[in-house]
Amino acid sequence: MITYEDVVKRAKFIGKVTETRYMPPFPADRKFQAYLNERGLTVGEITKIKLWIEGGMKEGILKSTDNRQQSIESELVKPDLVLKMNKPYPISGENLEDFRFFSLPSKTPRDEYITAIGFTAGNKKVVHHSRLMVDTTNNIRGIDGLSETDPKVYEFQKTALKEEFLYGWVPGNDKINFPKGTGVKLNANADFLLNMHYAPSPVPDTDQSEIQLYFAKDKIEREVRNFTLRENDISNKPFLIKAGQKATFFISKKIDKSMSLISVLPHMHLIGKTFRAFVITPDGEVVNLVKIDSWDFNWQMTYQFKKLLKIPAGSTFIVEGTYDNTAENPENPYNPPRDIGYGWGTKDEMFNLVLYYLDYKEGDENIEQK
Structure with a gap:
């Protein structure tokens, strides 16, 4: 408008x-x-x-x-580097989930620090989500639409990736801006690996998505890091929501170093209903992270805190997610309901919390993000 x-x-x-x-x-x-x-x-x-x-x-x-x-x-601040998929990727139109990998060489002549990352879906009707990874070996350069079922995928995930998760785009997400004086190191001539998930489409279509990268103009004092709490960390396994039932899952993860949290990205699929995450410090203090009372798959975000959040060593992350796999849930992809477990497909389920952070430095909790 x-x-x-x-x-x-x-x-x-x-x-x-x-x-x-x-x-x-x-x-x-x-x-x-x-x-x-x-x-x-x-x-x-x-x-x-x-x-x-x-x-x-x-x-x-x-x-x-x-x-x-x-x-x-x-x-508007123009990105320093825009990398687009080499050519439009054809969507079959056979109503099938499709997972593909694309190599996007940076061709940067020197090391850079990334201070912000953006993503533009070329075709929002078919892009379910994307994940950006970094390869410094150049051994997988040239991949252009490699299927996730290809045996090469397992090999490069084991040996080639410096960053398994640099950035993730989900419907509703924005560009991420890191705090002043911080950034993610990008080695010279590194390759970006774009992991694209395409939702089922009943008609043939195409997609040519792109990423936008913003580099530091001044000296970077600290490196941004990330980690993900995922299905393997669930306390009450198995991660399976039986047909006709509701379920609640928990993650409890203790950390052994102090950190300053920049942001959190919660992620579930269609039958997710609520999401809550917080931290309990060794002194018993509760640090709230995110609470979503009505999960909406179409509006997911990286939530960036107004101030860096200090998480002391010995703290425990607690994550709670509820799911509704009944016929009364209008978002249920199956009618009648079927058992739903872990998977990257839209009709499968996930339970993730992705966090960007800095190694803690005295006074971080007073730093306002801008």
Whole structure:
């Protein structure tokens, strides 16, 4: 919605979805934790929209298009490196899940530090999610649409990957910006490996997605790291939601070093219902991370904290996820319900929490992210 005409013909609908806070979407509970990238409107802003609609939706004073465009362009920071899939990848149209790997050589002449990462799905109708990895060996350069079932996949996952998870895009996710003075080291001439998951499509289609990378202009003092809590960490295995049943799973993971958390990315699929994560420190303090009372697969985010969160050595991460595999769940992909377990497919399930962090340094908890 760019013009007055775009907005006014949808005004009553806009008024309804903003008043109910359905839009803009932000699934996480703001009372549980505060985030840098919160989306939302104040009561005053919602009221202003309502009064504008009730007052006849009058058009404001139009500013110069050129000035507006210049203002927009001045606020945008262009990426230092844009890497696009070599050519459009053909989607079969046979209604099948499809998992593919694509090599995107960086061809950087020297080491760089990545301070922000973005991703643009070439075709949002078919891109289920993507994961960005880094290979410094160049041994798998040239992979262009390799299937996950190919034996080569297991080999390069064992030997070639420096970063198994550099960045993940899921529906609703934004660009990630790391704190000032920090970044992820990118070795010269390293290759990016894009792991694409395509959802089933009943018609033939194509996708040509791209990543945007932003490099440090000033000296980087600290390296950003990441780790993932996943299905193998579940306390009450097996990770299986029986047909017609609801289930709750827990992860309890103790860490042996102090860290400063930058962000968290929760991930489940269609029958996920709620997600909650927090930390219990050795002193018994509870540090809230994220709480989602109504999981929506179509709106997933990397939640970046307003301030770095100190997590002392000896702390325990607690993650709780609930699932509804009954016929009463309108999001259930099966009718009648079937047993659902772990898998990358849309109709399978996952239970992940991806975290970016820094090794803790005195005073980190006072640093505001920008």
